[in-house]
Amino acid sequence: MNHDAIRRWKSTIVVWLCGLSVLVALVPLAFILFFVVSQGVQALNWDFFTKLPAPVGEPGGGFANAIVGTLMLVGIGAAFAVPIGVISGVYIAEFPATKLATMARFAADTLNGVPSIVVGVFVYGIAVMPFQQFSAIAGGIALGIMMIPIVTRTTEELLKLVPPALREGALALGATRGWATMTVVLPAAAPGIITGVVLALARIAGETAPLLFTAFNNRFMSVSPTQPIASLTVQVYTYAISPYEDWHRQAWAGALVLVSLVLSCSLLARFATRRLERLQTGH
Amino acid sequence: MRRWLGGDVAFKIGTGVFAALIVVIVAGIGVELWRQSMLSIQKFGLGFWVGDVWDPVSGEFGARAFIWGTLYSSVLALLLAAPISLGIAIFLSELCPARLRMPLTFLTELLAAIPSIVYGLWGVFVLVPVVRSLEQSMPAALRGLPLFSGPAVGVGMLAAVLILAIMVIPFASSVAREVLKAVPGSQREAAYALGATRWEAIRAALFYARTGIIGSLILGFGRALGETMAVTMVIGNNPQISPSLFAPGYTMSAVLANEFTEAADNLYLAALIEIGLVLFAITLMVNTASRLLIWSMNRPVRAPRAARIPAAPAPVGGAA
Numbered sequence: 285m286n287h288d289a290i291r292r293w294k295s296t297i298v299v300w301l302c303g304l305s306v307l308v309a310l311v312p313l314a315f316i317l318f319f320v321v322s323q324g325v326q327a328l329n330w331d332f333f334t335k336l337p338a339p340v341g342e343p344g345g346g347f348a349n350a351i352v353g354t355l356m357l358v359g360i361g362a363a364f365a366v367p368i369g370v371i372s373g374v375y376i377a378e379f380p381a382t383k384l385a386t387m388a389r390f391a392a393d394t395l396n397g398v399p400s401i402v403v404g405v406f407v408y409g410i411a412v413m414p415f416q417q418f419s420a421i422a423g424g425i426a427l428g429i430m431m432i433p434i435v436t437r438t439t440e441e442l443l444k445l446v447p448p449a450l451r452e453g454a455l456a457l458g459a460t461r462g463w464a465t466m467t468v469v470l471p472a473a474a475p476g477i478i479t480g481v482v483l484a485l486a487r488i489a490g491e492t493a494p495l496l497f498t499a500f501n502n503r504f505m506s507v508s509p510t511q512p513i514a515s516l517t518v519q520v521y522t523y524a525i526s527p528y529e530d531w532h533r534q535a536w537a538g539a540l541v542l543v544s545l546v547l548s549c550s551l552l553a554r555f556a557t558r559r560l561e562r563l564q565t566g567h
Numbered sequence: 568m569r570r571w572l573g574g575d576v577a578f579k580i581g582t583g584v585f586a587a588l589i590v591v592i593v594a595g596i597g598v599e600l601w602r603q604s605m606l607s608i609q610k611f612g613l614g615f616w617v618g619d620v621w622d623p624v625s626g627e628f629g630a631r632a633f634i635w636g637t638l639y640s641s642v643l644a645l646l647l648a649a650p651i652s653l654g655i656a657i658f659l660s661e662l663c664p665a666r667l668r669m670p671l672t673f674l675t676e677l678l679a680a681i682p683s684i685v686y687g688l689w690g691v692f693v694l695v696p697v698v699r700s701l702e703q704s705m706p707a708a709l710r711g712l713p714l715f716s717g718p719a720v721g722v723g724m725l726a727a728v729l730i731l732a733i734m735v736i737p738f739a740s741s742v743a744r745e746v747l748k749a750v751p752g753s754q755r756e757a758a759y760a761l762g763a764t765r766w767e768a769i770r771a772a773l774f775y776a777r778t779g780i781i782g783s784l785i786l787g788f789g790r791a792l793g794e795t796m797a798v799t800m801v802i803g804n805n806p807q808i809s810p811s812l813f814a815p816g817y818t819m820s821a822v823l824a825n826e827f828t829e830a831a832d833n834l835y836l837a838a839l840i841e842i843g844l845v846l847f848a849i850t851l852m853v854n855t856a857s858r859l860l861i862w863s864m865n866r867p868v869r870a871p872r873a874a875r876i877p878a879a880p881a882p883v884g885g886a887a
Contacts, residue, residue: 291767294764295766302658302662304654305650305651305652307656309733310674313674313675318693319689319693319699332672370585371581371717374582374587375582377580377825378578384583388590391592394854395670397789397850397853398793398847399846400792401843401846402600402793404823404827405840406599407601408827410595432589433589436589460575460578462575463574467847484608489683490682490683490684490685493683521687539684542685546680
């Protein structure tokens with residue numbers, strides 16, 4: 285075989301190996317989705333959504349408290365993370381050359397990489413230890429801290445995409461810089477920012493580690509922000525490591541609910557971004 | 568007057584406070600963890616790092632076994648994930664037919680969206696039994712090697728490494744893909760003009776993007792270091808230092824997840840928080856290093872969404 289033929293063979297082999305690696309990554313995805321759906325569907329019933337957990341050893345029961353808990357935790361987290369994220373994103377996009385913007389951008393990227401369990405330890409120190417009490421608020425704070433950097437960076441990136449002509453128009457009509465940004469530029473970027481927020485919500489709803497010692501867990505229905513509260517993820521964890529067959533089934537059902545939540549949010553976001561793309565490129 | 572000066576200055580300060588808040592949070596994490604672990608830092612000093620006795624009853628704490636478990640599992644996971652992530656990045660950015668690019672990208676990124684706890688659940692009930700039978704069917708000649716010694720129980724380092732590798736792939740490959748996208752087309756065109764094959768042209772692009780690609784892999788490494796739930800559920804939670812893939816291990820994040828709520832006395836709690844502090848410091852360094860490498864590519868590669876929405880006429884080779 286001559287030299288060129290060897291080179292061509294080498295090239296073909298590498299091209300195939302690259303394609304193969306995509307398949308290698310998709311196999312676990314398919315397996316995970318298959319097991320979550322097939323196992324989860326078997327255990328998913330009306331009780332799952334409406335009943336409280338049954339006492340240990342008794343069959344039946346559901347995740348009603350955990351569903352309410354997750355909604356509440358995510359709500360508390362979003363309530364302070366969305367304003368902080370959006371407004372800090374506005375600052376970074378509006379004054380990108382300032383020292384503070386560089387620092388905030390770096391801090392947001394750093395915060396994004398901090399392991400979620402470390403965020404849990406931090407919040408335990410500031411919101412659990414002083415009150416000697418696990419609480420929904422502490423869990424919400426932990427989730428919110430995880431959410432801030434995602435919202436900040438999304439806001440910044442989307443504000444940069446708004447055509448400058450919009451802002452210039454507002455300024456020409458006599459608006460101040462802040463007024464122009466808040467009433468013209470930000471609304472123009474709003475659909476994209478909302479998409480980013482939805483994705484961030486889906487991500488923090490799936491977090492377990494930061495809740496273990498902040499929100500803790502609760503076998504009963506609770507809506508009190510100062511009491512420990514159940515969440516889908518922590519309850520799936522507790523049930524998965526328990527020795528009971530029936531709890532394992534319910535853990536799969538919980539996983540199915542979590543995955544459907546994440547999947548529908550991702551698809552929704554994907555759909556929304558594509559529409560946005562079309563609007564912006566004018567196709 | 569108010570709309571003029573007051574408005575603009577107030578706007579800058581008003582939004583700046585929120586930006587400063589993020590900096591304060593990150594600094595606060597470091598300070599708070601340091602403060603809370605003072606008790607353990609003063610008592611054990613550097614001995615905390617080298618001691619491998621973890622005995623809450625007698626109040627003796629050494630973190631070496633956990634540090635080993637975290638580093639060993641993450642390094643092995645990265646070794647496994649790196650070639651696959653690179654292959655995916657190359658395929659999706661250079662080779663993939665345009666029609667398949669969007670759906671395949673979406674699917675590989677979906678791996679990153681699945682919650683850690685779901686990976687853990689799948690790991691415990693599906694992966695661990697598979698790993699166990701794999702371990703049992705290993706020929707005796709190989710079982711003699713230190714890498715494969717010990718009983719085949721399923722839970723242990725191998726299961727943790729496999730699950731970590733799966734979880735790292737979407738992160739490393741998506742950043743590597745953005746880095747490759749930022750390589751000027753002229754690099755490949757020049758290679759082709761010199762008579763290069765497809766692989767040789769790709770190699771030229773890879774060489775051009777080498778710092779960014781190393782950065783993307785380090786970013787994946789940082790993810791693996793901090794991963795908690797999935798690892799906790801499959802690694803076996805036994806603080807021992809063994810090179811064997813079959814041996815159960817323990818990681819820093821796993822010991823936090825398991826023991827934090829059980830820490831009865833202040834010293835125990837401080838020792839656990841110090842593990843958190845170390846984990847924070849390590850991930851901080853790893854993430855900063857990866858970001859510097861990626862930034863040194865001189866392109867806004869951390870903006871995948873921005874790259875997908877071309878505002879001006881799309882550049883050649885963009886995802887139009």
